[in-house]
Amino acid sequence: MLVELSMVPLGSGESLKEPVASVLNLIDQSGLPYQLTAMGTLIEGEWDEVMSLIRSCHQTLRRSHRRVITTIKIDDREGACDRLTGKVRDVESALGRRLKT
Amino acid sequence: MLVELSMVPLGSGESLKEPVASVLNLIDQSGLPYQLTAMGTLIEGEWDEVMSLIRSCHQTLRRSHRRVITTIKIDDREGACDRLTGKVRDVESALGRRLKT
Amino acid sequence: MLVELSMVPLGSGESLKEPVASVLNLIDQSGLPYQLTAMGTLIEGEWDEVMSLIRSCHQTLRRSHRRVITTIKIDDREGACDRLTGKVRDVESALGRRLKT
Amino acid sequence: MLVELSMVPLGSGESLKEPVASVLNLIDQSGLPYQLTAMGTLIEGEWDEVMSLIRSCHQTLRRSHRRVITTIKIDDREGACDRLTGKVRDVESALGRRLKT
Secondary structure, X not given: OEEEEEEEEEOXXXXXXXXXXXXXXXXXXXXXOEEEEOOEEEEEOOHHHHHHHHHHHHHHHHHHOOEEEEEEEEEEEOOOOOHHHHHHHHHHHHHOOOXXX | OXXXXXXXXXXXXXXXXXXXHHHHHHHHHHOOOEXXXXXXXXXXXXXXXXXXXXXXHHHHHHHHOOEEEEEEEEEEEOOOOOHHHHHHXXXXXXXXXXXXX | OEEEEEEEEEOOOOOOHHHHHHHHHHHHHHOOOEEEEOOEEEEEOOHHHHHHHHHHHXXXXXXXXXXXXXXXXXXXXXXXXXXXXXXXXXXXXXXXXOOOO | OEEEEEEEEEOOOOOOHHHHHHHHHHHHHHOOXXXXXXXXXXXXXXXXXXXXXXXXXXXXXXXXXXXXXXXXXXXXXXXXXXXHHHHHHHHHHHHOOOOOO
């Protein structure tokens, strides 16, 4: 399944780049395919491995912040694999051209 | 922590009330405090118990649908409890009046 | 259409009840049907009236905070009206019993 | 401001690539900077121009589907510009290395 993860720690200033970086290290070490975007991080994997990783990310931010808002969006489709790059290619194919990605 | 759960099964018509009802039964049986709203279900509990419940709900819908989009929003705050009703009361207190809820 | 609005101002401490209260006053004055929940505010209305209201809410928070994350979820269904209370009743009807709401 | 747009039309099968492609054409013609990801489309611009574009995208899908769920996430930060690429660069800078994007 494909997952989009977004985390907002509260009470620590308006910049989020340091908290995002600390969480990105955990995601990178997991070995799961991922992509950082300007609005979140896309991760591909099975439920248990992705959710275990997200739990670690959330707990890491909660240790340094008193309040964390975490949003997880899951797109789970029968027989789908390699969706991190495949979904964009499918739309490009329907459009008949390449997109800026 | 407080969690908002929203699930959209694809490929089965525009009405979602039957899938929502099947998932609501699981949530009700969990014994966790919850509230159904017009846009999702709020659940209060610890990470492991809430996420285990959401996993069951998601798998239930995936058995009957080939694609399911599940969104989980977590508000996790140090020392917070009874947030399902307490958050609305806090805002009412700041406003100095009761709200329609 | 039915809309769920959630706003998180950054850089101002972990409590959100004062910013939420200031925005709730605007929503209340709009005259549109709404419901405050523990995770957001549900508003019912046509696109232009709801979006104009949300623009005012967002600008109000941006005047007092340097960064605001606003999430708007729209459920727009042909011929649907009175969804703020009707969607929950539909699920209760499918379940054959009343829910805690 | 930076906006993430996600649209799910209901009642038309499990594949979303054709609806996404029809909306992508509108976004491309707007001239606003955008990026298609596996979970949504990121768009950068001022409130009125981005929201007017999203209104057109939503209405286009509603003409061909009886129910559409549209999610709009806005990250609006004082003085921020070029965030579509700048936010990822900021995290890379905090990490001290380049990421797969």
